[in-house]
Amino acid sequence: MTAPELRVGVSELRRRPGNRMQLDRSVPLGPLAISSSSIPEGEEVLLSATLEALSDGVTLSGSVQVPWQGECRRCLEMTSGVVTVEIAEIFKDRTEGELGEILPISNDSIDLGSVVHDAAILALPIAPLCKADCAGPIPEVFPVITPETAEADPIDPRWASLGELRFDSDPSE
Numbered sequence: 001m002t003a004p005e006l007r008v009g010v011s012e013l014r015r016r017p018g019n020r021m022q023l024d025r026s027v028p029l030g031p032l033a034i035s036s037s038s039i040p041e042g043e044e045v046l047l048s049a050t051l052e053a054l055s056d057g058v059t060l061s062g063s064v065q066v067p068w069q070g071e072c073r074r075c076l077e078m079t080s081g082v083v084t085v086e087i088a089e090i091f092k093d094r095t096e097g098e099l100g101e102i103l104p105i106s107n108d109s110i111d112l113g114s115v116v117h118d119a120a121i122l123a124l125p126i127a128p129l130c131k132a133d134c135a136g137p138i139p140e141v142f143p144v145i146t147p148e149t150a151e152a153d154p155i156d157p158r159w160a161s162l163g164e165l166r167f168d169s170d171p172s173e
Protein backbone atom coordinates (compact mmCIF):
# COMPACT_ATOMS: atom_id res chain seq x y z
CA MET A 1 0.00 0.00 0.00
CA THR A 2 1.39 3.35 -1.00
CA ALA A 3 1.33 6.32 1.32
CA PRO A 4 -0.77 9.09 -0.31
CA GLU A 5 2.26 11.41 -0.12
CA LEU A 6 4.02 9.14 -2.62
CA ARG A 7 1.37 9.33 -5.29
CA VAL A 8 2.29 12.34 -7.39
CA GLY A 9 0.16 13.93 -10.09
CA VAL A 10 2.23 14.83 -13.14
CA SER A 11 -0.29 16.31 -15.61
CA GLU A 12 0.80 19.92 -14.89
CA LEU A 13 4.46 18.97 -15.08
CA ARG A 14 3.99 17.22 -18.41
CA ARG A 15 2.50 20.21 -20.23
CA ARG A 16 5.95 21.06 -21.50
CA PRO A 17 9.02 18.82 -21.83
CA GLY A 18 11.81 20.20 -19.67
CA ASN A 19 9.47 21.31 -16.89
CA ARG A 20 10.84 20.47 -13.49
CA MET A 21 9.31 19.92 -10.12
CA GLN A 22 11.02 19.54 -6.76
CA LEU A 23 9.66 16.85 -4.48
CA ASP A 24 10.33 16.76 -0.76
CA ARG A 25 8.35 14.24 1.20
CA SER A 26 8.72 12.58 4.56
CA VAL A 27 6.89 9.34 4.85
CA PRO A 28 6.56 6.89 7.69
CA LEU A 29 7.82 3.68 6.13
CA GLY A 30 8.61 1.64 9.21
CA PRO A 31 8.55 -0.82 10.63
CA LEU A 32 10.61 -2.29 7.84
CA ALA A 33 13.38 -4.74 8.59
CA ILE A 34 16.06 -6.94 7.15
CA SER A 35 17.82 -9.49 9.36
CA SER A 36 20.49 -7.10 10.68
CA SER A 37 18.77 -3.71 10.84
CA SER A 38 15.44 -1.98 10.58
CA ILE A 39 13.62 1.30 10.18
CA PRO A 40 12.06 1.84 13.60
CA GLU A 41 8.30 2.20 13.75
CA GLY A 42 7.23 5.82 13.47
CA GLU A 43 10.50 6.98 11.90
CA GLU A 44 10.17 8.83 8.63
CA VAL A 45 12.06 8.33 5.43
CA LEU A 46 12.90 11.55 3.63
CA LEU A 47 12.57 11.69 -0.15
CA SER A 48 14.20 14.62 -1.90
CA ALA A 49 14.06 14.49 -5.66
CA THR A 50 13.52 16.36 -8.89
CA LEU A 51 10.98 15.33 -11.49
CA GLU A 52 11.55 16.40 -15.05
CA ALA A 53 9.13 16.08 -17.94
CA LEU A 54 10.30 14.33 -21.10
CA SER A 55 8.29 14.36 -24.30
CA ASP A 56 7.16 10.83 -23.53
CA GLY A 57 7.59 10.46 -19.79
CA VAL A 58 9.03 11.74 -16.55
CA THR A 59 12.42 11.25 -14.94
CA LEU A 60 13.00 11.16 -11.21
CA SER A 61 16.40 11.77 -9.66
CA GLY A 62 17.35 12.46 -6.10
CA SER A 63 17.92 10.71 -2.84
CA VAL A 64 16.22 8.94 0.01
CA GLN A 65 17.36 9.37 3.63
CA VAL A 66 16.73 6.30 5.69
CA PRO A 67 16.89 6.20 9.50
CA TRP A 68 17.92 2.79 10.80
CA GLN A 69 18.71 0.90 13.96
CA GLY A 70 20.43 -2.40 14.52
CA GLU A 71 22.91 -4.32 16.58
CA CYS A 72 26.55 -3.36 16.11
CA ARG A 73 28.23 -6.39 14.54
CA ARG A 74 31.25 -6.06 16.86
CA CYS A 75 30.07 -4.92 20.30
CA LEU A 76 26.43 -6.04 19.89
CA GLU A 77 25.12 -2.79 21.36
CA MET A 78 22.05 -1.27 19.73
CA THR A 79 23.12 1.48 17.41
CA SER A 80 21.43 3.71 14.87
CA GLY A 81 22.10 6.13 12.09
CA VAL A 82 20.83 7.67 8.88
CA VAL A 83 21.93 6.47 5.48
CA THR A 84 21.32 8.26 2.18
CA VAL A 85 20.84 6.48 -1.14
CA GLU A 86 20.63 7.95 -4.60
CA ILE A 87 17.64 7.13 -6.77
CA ALA A 88 17.03 7.53 -10.49
CA GLU A 89 13.95 6.29 -12.32
CA ILE A 90 12.10 6.79 -15.58
CA PHE A 91 8.32 6.76 -15.81
CA LYS A 92 6.43 6.42 -19.09
CA ASP A 93 2.88 5.99 -20.27
CA ARG A 94 1.99 2.37 -20.26
CA THR A 95 2.17 1.07 -23.77
CA GLU A 96 1.86 -2.33 -25.33
CA GLY A 97 4.30 -4.86 -24.01
CA GLU A 98 6.69 -4.92 -21.12
CA LEU A 99 7.97 -1.72 -19.63
CA GLY A 100 10.92 -3.49 -18.06
CA GLU A 101 13.03 -1.07 -16.02
CA ILE A 102 10.66 1.76 -16.84
CA LEU A 103 7.84 2.47 -14.39
CA PRO A 104 4.32 3.30 -15.51
CA ILE A 105 2.47 6.61 -15.45
CA SER A 106 -1.15 5.85 -14.77
CA ASN A 107 -4.07 8.27 -14.47
CA ASP A 108 -1.63 11.16 -14.90
CA SER A 109 0.20 10.19 -11.75
CA ILE A 110 3.24 8.26 -10.68
CA ASP A 111 3.54 6.03 -7.67
CA LEU A 112 6.80 6.40 -5.77
CA GLY A 113 5.85 3.87 -3.12
CA SER A 114 7.82 0.96 -4.51
CA VAL A 115 10.76 3.21 -5.48
CA VAL A 116 11.12 4.52 -1.93
CA HIS A 117 10.46 1.12 -0.37
CA ASP A 118 13.08 -0.64 -2.53
CA ALA A 119 15.64 2.13 -1.98
CA ALA A 120 15.09 1.91 1.79
CA ILE A 121 15.54 -1.87 1.83
CA LEU A 122 18.77 -1.54 -0.14
CA ALA A 123 20.00 1.23 2.14
CA LEU A 124 19.60 -0.69 5.40
CA PRO A 125 23.02 -1.78 6.67
CA ILE A 126 23.72 -5.51 6.35
CA ALA A 127 26.50 -5.40 8.95
CA PRO A 128 25.92 -2.36 11.19
CA LEU A 129 28.73 -0.75 13.14
CA CYS A 130 28.22 1.70 16.04
CA LYS A 131 31.32 3.53 14.86
CA ALA A 132 33.89 2.80 12.19
CA ASP A 133 36.58 1.87 14.72
CA CYS A 134 34.36 0.01 17.19
CA ALA A 135 36.75 -2.32 18.99
CA GLY A 136 34.17 -4.79 20.26
CA PRO A 137 32.94 -5.51 23.79
CA ILE A 138 36.25 -6.18 25.61
CA PRO A 139 39.00 -5.24 23.17
CA GLU A 140 41.77 -6.30 25.60
CA VAL A 141 40.48 -9.86 25.71
CA PHE A 142 38.70 -10.21 22.38
CA PRO A 143 40.39 -7.94 19.90
CA VAL A 144 38.67 -7.63 16.59
CA ILE A 145 40.64 -9.61 14.07
CA THR A 146 40.47 -8.25 10.59
CA PRO A 147 42.80 -9.16 7.76
CA GLU A 148 44.54 -5.79 8.24
CA THR A 149 45.16 -6.08 11.97
CA ALA A 150 46.13 -9.73 11.66
CA GLU A 151 48.78 -8.82 9.14
CA ALA A 152 50.03 -5.65 10.80
CA ASP A 153 50.17 -7.06 14.32
CA PRO A 154 50.56 -10.84 14.20
CA ILE A 155 51.68 -11.36 17.79
CA ASP A 156 50.24 -9.22 20.54
CA PRO A 157 52.25 -9.58 23.77
CA ARG A 158 48.97 -9.51 25.69
CA TRP A 159 47.97 -12.71 23.93
CA ALA A 160 51.20 -14.37 25.03
CA SER A 161 50.53 -13.66 28.70
CA LEU A 162 46.93 -14.81 28.33
CA GLY A 163 48.22 -18.06 26.89
CA GLU A 164 50.46 -18.58 29.91
CA LEU A 165 47.57 -17.91 32.30
CA ARG A 166 45.44 -20.52 30.62
CA PHE A 167 48.32 -22.99 30.61
CA ASP A 168 49.00 -22.51 34.36
CA SER A 169 45.38 -22.97 35.36
CA ASP A 170 44.72 -25.93 33.06
CA PRO A 171 43.18 -28.59 35.34
CA SER A 172 44.74 -31.41 33.34
CA GLU A 173 48.24 -30.34 34.40
Ligand SMILES: [Zn+2]
Binding pocket: 072, 073, 074, 075, 076, 077, 129, 130, 131, 134, 135, 136
Ligand atom coordinates in the same frame (compact mmCIF):
# COMPACT_ATOMS: atom_id res chain seq x y z
ZN1 LIG B 1 30.10 -1.39 18.37
